Amino acid sequence: MSMIEIENLSAFYGKAQALRNVSLRVEPGETIAIVGANGAGKSTLLDSIMGLVKNTGTIRMEGQDVTGAKPGDMVRRGVGYAPERFNLFPHMTVRDNLLVGAYTAREDIDKNMDAVHRLFPRLAEREGQETSTQSGGERQMVSLGRALMTSPRILLVDEPTIGLAPKVCVEIAEVLRRLSAEMGLTVIVTEQNANFALSLASRLYVLEGGHVTAEGTAVELAKDDQLAKSYFGA
């Protein structure tokens, strides 16, 4: 049974259609990547899974229909989300940001906080710092940490490397690999940087203009000359 299975998902912002009949699936413990340019609909896709955007189609989680579920329901079902713009609470400390993430997982606070601090020791060192005064890389860590505080079984990560220094990108990639390998999390990551996505994901979906134009493993996608040229720098 797939962890998440999406069929014919279309999403709208008012009258504007941002996703068109998108279908995809991710298996338990798998990491998949959604690759696409700016405006392709990557963030809308993750927002739709979280119940943040009006949509049509079907979203199933472990076989159960969760179409139209509210964000709080999705979090309780085990979906954690680290959005592209972080959406942190700028005038709260790192620790308080993480504790807000524990709103629905209060019994796991100590365990999850330890896990977050092991993954991001810097957050333990700076737990009293307001996030408005942090660097982009540190905010990304808080964002991922907050998502982990929800006790997720699947993690949605929207463009984790955008605007970050290469060294920080490597750190983030390593953490995402550990989340999958050591903690068994299922991960859906969106990226403009297809090579970064390839370093993490077993399968990729290419999103263009709101619909999926290709899917497969890296090897399969590389056979398509046009795709290879557009996304993999071939």
Add this chain to the structure above:
Amino acid sequence: MMQIIIQGMLLSGLYALIAMGFMLIFSIGRTLNLAYGAYIMVGGYIYFWLSQQLGMPKIVGFGGAVAVGALMGLLKHRLIVKPLKGDPVAVEISTLILAVIMQSAMVLAFGDASKILLPLIPGVVTVAGAQVTYNILAATIMSWVIILALYAFVRGTHTGRAMQAVSMDEKGAAISGVDPDRINMITWAISGGLGAAGGVFFASYTQLSPSMWVAPVIISVAIVIVGGIGSIIGTLIVAHIIGFLEITVVAVLAPELRGVFTMVLIIGVLIMRPQGLFGREEH
């Protein structure tokens, strides 16, 4: 001098109590709730009705006032603010209209003549030569207790942190499992209850009348603008600045100028530090 210090402390405590609920809605619900004065007025009238007209114990009257204030807050959020979400001007106009409607309702129910509200705690004590009623002393103490409890609640509980989170980033709160709608409802209920509690003391400090809602709204707006969004401590400090300013002006200059310097302070802060003395710049 001692008279000014004591009266200033007492009036400031009352102002802080009145402004706290207004600040909560302004900071978390992002709404300039001009009907806030209606909680204060209705709180006073409910206390009057239960304890003076029906003869119930004063504590029941006070509890009833707080409960009705909280219910009004909940209903206002559910029936007006939520359907008009995204249109702050419509919300502000609607809340103002609601206050006028509530004023008419109080005229219908209790008449338009002012009434003397018997103090929650009767009696007078002399402190350093100054005559102080137990009632306003109780308002000051209660205001400090409520403010400290509110501070501990907002800073130290999951719901309090969620309230802060919703005020700073609603999407961030939602993806953390917080239901912003529920948090807003809790905030509106707390605000209504605080307003009604302040109303009981304010009405006994001044008098009970259907138009008594205007002055507390002006005081609350002044305190929140000068203090800045989102600061409980800022609200407390500015309530004292304004309270002392008013008492000093009345004692040293003329009672007619009581509110003038407060208005000058608002304009000055708006020009020189629009985010308020203790507020942060919004991004």
